[in-house]
Amino acid sequence: LGPIAWPREWPTSDLHAARAIIAAEQRGLGRRYALAAMRMAFLEGADLADREVVLEAGSRVGIDVAELGPALQAAEVKQALRELNEEALAAGVFGVPTVLLAGELFWGEDRLKDAAQAYRARSGA
Known part of the structure; x- marks a missing residue:
């Protein structure tokens, strides 16, 4: 990008x-x-x-x-x-960035890596 x-x-x-x-x-x-x-x-x-x-x-x-x-x-x-x-x-969202994944909220720029890791774990990627 x-x-x-x-x-x-x-x-x-x-x-x-x-x-x-x-x-x-x-x-x-x-x-x-x-x-x-x-x-x-x-x-x-x-x-x-x-x-x-x-x-x-x-x-x-x-x-x-x-x-x-x-x-x-x-x-x-x-x-x-x-x-x-x-x-x-x-859903509990109160700011950005927020990712909602399988009912779990990941809020804040510092949690984006956690959200990506959780997505990969759930999707098998």
Whole structure:
């Protein structure tokens, strides 16, 4: 992937990006969109609080910007994000990064290696 380039503005608001991931998921492109947005943020140093950056990430994965822009304000996208946040809170998530694996929460950057190890152990990889 290359060296990490922290976004020029950090920490930043991820609201537009979170809504865009929901809108992309509704089009079957959630994972591709999320990866494109994260690459823009952490390889190119782009600020995901910037609506234009969020739209550009969509364009890179084939989402029509004329559709994605309005989707960021769509009631169903906002509601879907609220519901996901409520599910995360109910599961015990309270910060990022968090990985939930077979009912076990791994929270914090220092626990990502533990999560990867647990995944490998469970999957036989």
